Amino acid sequence: MKNYQTRAPKAYKNLEFLNSPAGRTVRLLSEYLEPNDRLREYNIRDTIVFFGSARILSPEESYENFKKISKEFKKIKNPGKKIIERYSRAESDIKMSKYYSDTEELAYKLTKWSKSLKNGKKFVVTSGGGPGIMEAANRGAKRADGLTVGFNISLPFEQFPNQYIDETLNFEFHYFFMRKFWFAYLAKALVIMPGGFGTLDELMEILTLVQTQKLNKKLSIVIYGEEFWKDVINFERLAETGMISGDDFKLFRFSSDVNEAFGYLKQELIKNYVKK
Numbered sequence: 001m002k003n004y005q006t007r008a009p010k011a012y013k014n015l016e017f018l019n020s021p022a023g024r025t026v027r028l029l030s031e032y033l034e035p036n037d038r039l040r041e042y043n044i045r046d047t048i049v050f051f052g053s054a055r056i057l058s059p060e061e062s063y064e065n066f067k068k069i070s071k072e073f074k075k076i077k078n079p080g081k082k083i084i085e086r087y088s089r090a091e092s093d094i095k096m097s098k099y100y101s102d103t104e105e106l107a108y109k110l111t112k113w114s115k116s117l118k119n120g121k122k123f124v125v126t127s128g129g130g131p132g133i134m135e136a137a138n139r140g141a142k143r144a145d146g147l148t149v150g151f152n153i154s155l156p157f158e159q160f161p162n163q164y165i166d167e168t169l170n171f172e173f174h175y176f177f178m179r180k181f182w183f184a185y186l187a188k189a190l191v192i193m194p195g196g197f198g199t200l201d202e203l204m205e206i207l208t209l210v211q212t213q214k215l216n217k218k219l220s221i222v223i224y225g226e227e228f229w230k231d232v233i234n235f236e237r238l239a240e241t242g243m244i245s246g247d248d249f250k251l252f253r254f255s256s257d258v259n260e261a262f263g264y265l266k267q268e269l270i271k272n273y274v275k276k
Contacts, residue, residue: 031178035151035171039186042147042169046273047126047186048110048265050103051202052133052193058100062093099193099225100136102258106191106224107140107148109262115146123188123269124149128179129161129170133193138164151179184209188273189220189265194228210251211244220268221252222261229254 017023039045057065069083069090076083107125114123125141127134129150141148142164150165152172161170173179184206192203203223209215223229238244255261 028175028178031173031175032181035182038168038171039149044122044124044147044149044169045186046123046188047149048107048123048189048191049183049187050107050125050127050133050137050191050193051195051199052099052103052137053195053199054128054130054132054134055196056096056100056132056136056194057093058136059094059097062090062097066090066094096194099133102224103133103136103191103193104140104143105258106261107137108144109258110265111141111144111146111148113262113266115144117274122147123273126151126183126186128152128198129165131160131162133195135162135164137191138162151182153179180205184215187219188217189269190222191261191265192221192223192229194225200232207251211248218268218272220265220272222255222265223252224255224261226254226256
């Protein structure tokens with residue numbers, strides 16, 4: 001009787017190959033094909049994307065954190081630099097928490113309005129899937145009983161899926177550019193809340209794509225928190241020095257009020273995608 005070797009694993013089941021540099025192309029395709037299949041199953045073609053910091057706390061969490069630090073602070077006769085910095089940060093967290101509340105409320109209003117549309121158009125609130133502003137966006141959409149998407153990214157810190165994402169629409173990416181592709185590909189509107197490097201990166205990439213007409217669609221962009229953003233980026237100076245044109249200010253709209261932002265986005269989405 002002949003002896004046979006054990007069957008070799010098929011290439012698409014060979015984890016050593018799939019996780020190697022040689023399997024990178026397969027991994028990239030998987031981050032396009034698998035999300036595409038799931039999103040089609042739920043007929044998600046139009047999204048409203050919220051970008052913003054993972055570090056912005058909810059009002060409840062920021063207030064509880066401030067109370068704890070205040071108790072520590074009061075017990076120390078001569079507080080050192082570290083406790084003073086923690087106290088100042090806790091104060092700042094309370095102020096910044098308004099953006100969590102505004103994000104949740106805006107996502108709620110947009111989802112509730114979207115669900116009321118009679119022609120079947122659904123604008124699904126989508127975030128980066130993590131904590132902070134991302135959590136607030138998913139939380140608002142969930143409060144309105146809508147579907148809500150989380151495009152998460154594997155990072156060594158901060159980025160864990162929040163509890164408000166629909167379980168079947170919770171995505172995990174390895175490659176930043178594939179995650180960005182899905183943000184841009186389905187988006188019909190974009191809301192940029194205060195944030196750090198990641199938010200700045202996302203904002204500038206989207207503005208560049210719109211400015212250079214690489215997105216073959218209408219994309220309404222709200223930069224929320226005008227006072228914050230004008231401190232962070234001197235848009236006027238960019239125009240004064242000729243780095244951008246005056247017309248580039250038409251690519252986005254500043255807002256610092258939930259009702260104003262909602263009214264603008266609703267008007268633009270109806271004009272560009274509902275009446276067609």
